[in-house]
Amino acid sequence: MTPVLEPIGLALHPLFSYLNHDCVPNATLITNTHDLGLRAEFHINENTEVTISYIVMTNPFPKRRHDLQTGWGFTCQCSICQRAPFHHLDAFRLPPSEAPNSFAGFLLDNIRRDPAKVPECYDYGETELGPQSRLYSAAHAFAWSFYDRANQLIATQPPISVDNEAGDGERRAVVMKARGILVDGLLLCKRSGMFEAFREPCAVMRDEYVLQCLEMGDYREGLQHALYGYFMVWPMQWLDFPPWHINRTVKLARLVKLLLFSAYNSTTARLSSAEPPSTVELPFPTAVALRQLAGELVKNVTMSTGNNSAFLAWALRMQQVVYKLCAMPQHLVEEHAPLTKEKMKEWACQVEF
Numbered sequence: 001m002t003p004v005l006e007p008i009g010l011a012l013h014p015l016f017s018y019l020n021h022d023c024v025p026n027a028t029l030i031t032n033t034h035d036l037g038l039r040a041e042f043h044i045n046e047n048t049e050v051t052i053s054y055i056v057m058t059n060p061f062p063k064r065r066h067d068l069q070t071g072w073g074f075t076c077q078c079s080i081c082q083r084a085p086f087h088h089l090d091a092f093r094l095p096p097s098e099a100p101n102s103f104a105g106f107l108l109d110n111i112r113r114d115p116a117k118v119p120e121c122y123d124y125g126e127t128e129l130g131p132q133s134r135l136y137s138a139a140h141a142f143a144w145s146f147y148d149r150a151n152q153l154i155a156t157q158p159p160i161s162v163d164n165e166a167g168d169g170e171r172r173a174v175v176m177k178a179r180g181i182l183v184d185g186l187l188l189c190k191r192s193g194m195f196e197a198f199r200e201p202c203a204v205m206r207d208e209y210v211l212q213c214l215e216m217g218d219y220r221e222g223l224q225h226a227l228y229g230y231f232m233v234w235p236m237q238w239l240d241f242p243p244w245h246i247n248r249t250v251k252l253a254r255l256v257k258l259l260l261f262s263a264y265n266s267t268t269a270r271l272s273s274a275e276p277p278s279t280v281e282l283p284f285p286t287a288v289a290l291r292q293l294a295g296e297l298v299k300n301v302t303m304s305t306g307n308n309s310a311f312l313a314w315a316l317r318m319q320q321v322v323y324k325l326c327a328m329p330q331h332l333v334e335e336h337a338p339l340t341k342e343k344m345k346e347w348a349c350q351v352e353f
């Protein structure tokens with residue numbers, strides 16, 4: 001993996017292969033360049049089995065069950081799978097019967113036309129959801145279809161690259177079309193009234209939208225949605241885990257980069273240079289926010305990966321860039337941080353979807 005834990009390959013380890021799965025594991029595998037390590041998420045009592053997650057832990061029950069059955073050949077019986085579909089990651093805000101008439105009618109029509117249309121990975125089946133379980137499953141599958149379509153579209157073109165200028169125009173057109181699909185999906189989830197912002201696929205569609213904003217240089221739009229995730233999505237999405245969980249920390253790293261890009265309308269090369277720009281004057285609230293989030297990032301990376309990781313070295317370099325650009329006494333940061341955070345949250349919550 002890269003220093004910020006972006007996957008670039010696979011590995012087989014004879015010792016770590018003994019680790020069993022849990023949807024709320026007490027440990028996480030951590031890579032540090034070519035090394036593989038294991039970090040505890042919680043205090044682990046003596047004689048307690050150490051577990052990791054084989055899949056995306058924040059997915060709803062049907063998708064976790066499907067991924068484990070098809071990819072690993074077993075049915076999970078962990079604590080949250082036994083509580084399905086009433087764990088908070090599976091919760092719907094409204095039953096389908098109380099959704100807007102147009103949406104509920106659409107789901108009913110789809111089921112009548114093709115009762116077997118809902119893929120297994122989105123199907124709640126005969127669970128405690130009762131007589132509306134087919135409607136819940138249809139709503140779930142329809143929402144995920146937007147993410148799946150956007151991902152399939154993105155996969156048709158290689159990322160924008162300085163070595164591939166001829167293909168960049170096509171890539172940009174594809175990304176813009178995929179962004180439109182994600183916006184439609186997020187709007188549908190919001191207007192249906194059934195989906196919480198932290199519930200998948202809403203959260204993963206927003207994450208993908210942020211990444212596409214970053215690729216297209218639309219930093220302010222991406223920043224607003226990343227901040228919405230920071231305030232309104234992550235706390236509930238990762239409710240079962242400490243705030244420094246590695247997946248959440250990677251998202252925080254992306255947020256710090258977006259805040260820098262948005263503030264300076266800069267490029268990766270400029271931010272990674274040995275001498276970052278020092279002539280640009282930032283608005284005071286932006287400078288406070290940057291220092292606050294950069295400090296939080298270093299703390300969380302230390303907790304999640306240890307004191308000697310490549311990820312921590314990267315986070316410390318990012319903090320140095322921030323401190324050089326946002327030079328101010330620490331007491332000012334601490335004094336104004338609460339108000340600055342409140343203003344950031346207020347702006348983030350103005351997102352349309």
